[in-house]
Amino acid sequence: MTFSVTILGSSGSYAAPNNPCTGYLLRSPGATVLLDCGPGTVGPLQTEIDLLDLDAIVLTHCHPDHWMELPVLRNVFTYFAVRTELPVFGTAETKALNDAVTISGRAETFDWTTIDPLSTLEIGDQSWSFTLADHPVETLAPTVVVDGKTFVFTSDSGPGWDFTEAAQEIDLALADASHLSAFEGGSIPHMSAREAAVRARQAGVKRLVLTHLVPGSDPEAHRAEAEAAYGGPVEVALPGCTFTI
């Protein structure tokens, strides 16, 4: 088995009719990790794995489109496919919100560890580190290395973040490209497809995948704008796609 990233959902801010919010499955020979747990992701997660095979969950920030399927996953592990103390890693803000919707006495389903930009994690053979994204809440952009291969997810980020902060050599980048360049320069805390692509090109990213497109967006318009800035092929994250690194 190689290191791969499977798209469970890639819609930004809210789910599209056939595309849940953010959720990615990172599989390597030594670990199976859910990166973000946005609304609607537990369904497609079951088409990829037996839920009991999940080793950990990493949540990048507290915005609801990135974690609010977690209480639903708790239902699964509390009442049906019972398991306890599944490791969950997330920010302090996300923990506070999760605690507010956790029924007392059932907290043992997850073993929560609060993380910040200085945290490093070893999950099986996956080495995780983080940089602080450009977003209104504490948002962690993960860098994951397996056997010398590097994956970076921008999480949600405006243009004040750069790939060069994350790693020197990036084999696959999944980049927030919520909007098109026509909306640059305003108060939107996300990158345009062009902004993500310029940063990827400058950092020498080997393969660029756009994500977090808002429902109703034209994926081809995002791809075309990004390819012009990147100077090569760019892909758009669609549910069910697997990218092997």
Ligand SMILES: [Zn+2]
């Ligand atoms: Zn988001």
Ligand SMILES: [Zn+2]
């Ligand atoms: Zn966000």
